[in-house]
Amino acid sequence: MQLIDSHCHINFDGLRDRLPEVFANMQNNQVTQALAISVSRETFREVLTIAEHNPHIYATVGIHPDSETAEEFTLDELVAHAQHPKVVGIGETGLDYHWCTGDLTWQHQRFITHIQASKQTGLPLIIHTRKAADDTMRVLAENGAEQAVMHCFSEDTRIAKIALDLGYYISFSGILTFKNAKDIQAAAQYCPLDRILVETDAPFLAPMPHRGKRNEPAYVRHTAEFLAQLRGESLETIAAATTENFYRLFSKVVPMV
Template identity: 65%
Template sequence: MLIDSHCHLNFPDLVARLPEVLANMHDNNIRQALAISVSRDTYAQVQALADAHANIYCTIGVHPDEESAAEFSLEEMIQAASLPKVVGIGETGLDYHWCQGDLTWQHQRFRTHIQASNATKLPLVVHTRDAGADTLRLLREERAEAGVIHCFTEDVDFAREALDLGFYISFSGILTFKNAQQIQAAAQFVPQDRILVETDAPYLAPVPKRGKPNEPAYVRYTADFLAQLRGDSVAEVERYTCDNFYRLFNKVPRIDEAAA
């Protein structure tokens, strides 16, 4: 079995056909998925999805790409973390691709999320784009305790530093793209006990579904590619990515695969 460690089930492309999406997950032996919060305005949607489906869990957080976005206070995130289906903090981080200029607001938003993660002992889900050095710097300055670099697009050196901080690395469908040699090298470098797989659905569908709306069932293609790239069996990838997910997101109860 596999777990999609990062998807956006409340986004229109997916929620409009949710019964089909969930059936496709089941048919491809994707037994659980983590629905990621990106805004205060839509957080209730991801929480409701998680509450309504036994195999869906969620996070609380605000994405770094919009300065005017409504914020969660530190206290609000800490309070929400007590809910049984809220298992992580984020998506949070830094994005210098879409945001330029004085990004003090973005740094402070990231710091608040790190503080919430440390206070609640829930893992941090980190988005970083064109901001690798500052992402690592703020994680160090705030003494981030646990988390994952989601949709990894950096190089081996960044992976090494993130691993040294105790973070996990999650690979999306980008791993399967022809021009992703840097990411593929990192996927070969990261040890088995730190790798997760994800879709970031509805974005970034892997080969052979590239260009189509992504969905959790397609994490199977990324896992298959990862197995071939690393010289592991698909069964090994299934085992260690699930083990790693449960170790990091330790509020999520482990599914008995034989009974699933």
């Protein structure tokens, strides 16, 4: 059995300074690979360096939507960085109306640039959406985004259906294990097995029984176990499906033997 953490920030404080321990914990929990996510120009360099030095880690390239002043990647830069063999996705990108208000034209344009990069490179988008689900889905559809994963899914079944109808994947984080996450749990039961991924979003959103503590990729096992119980399936079934789904979506990733 193997599990994959499809979204983490192992270059952040509390993880990057203890990577040998983080990787050992992954191995002890049968988490064989992880995708380290770029959120800025600076963090792209960090995650790519980690990926280049560790065969079981891959990286993405992108600018998070939560900062208007963040230095942008141009479309050409995104496309160029995506040629690196360890860069397997575009993002994290999307819309965020929780942290950002007012005229968000800049945020929409940043999102569209990432969608264009995805279409040019054939790499999937990693989608962040917060208090902006309908607009996020509209922008994706209007701009013809072909491959995407709804990262850290925190919406209801209605939004899940829209994403699934567009051909996208749904990734569940530790939020799924929280007692008050009934809408997310219903969506997890609704999603077909061949469209589900699991993630940590480490160091954030640790699942039960570690809620409130620093998250790390090894803890994706707790989310997978909860998902299996929720759906009435075995952990082995969830592990096999989410691993196969990850490799199908992130087709540049070399599977672990």
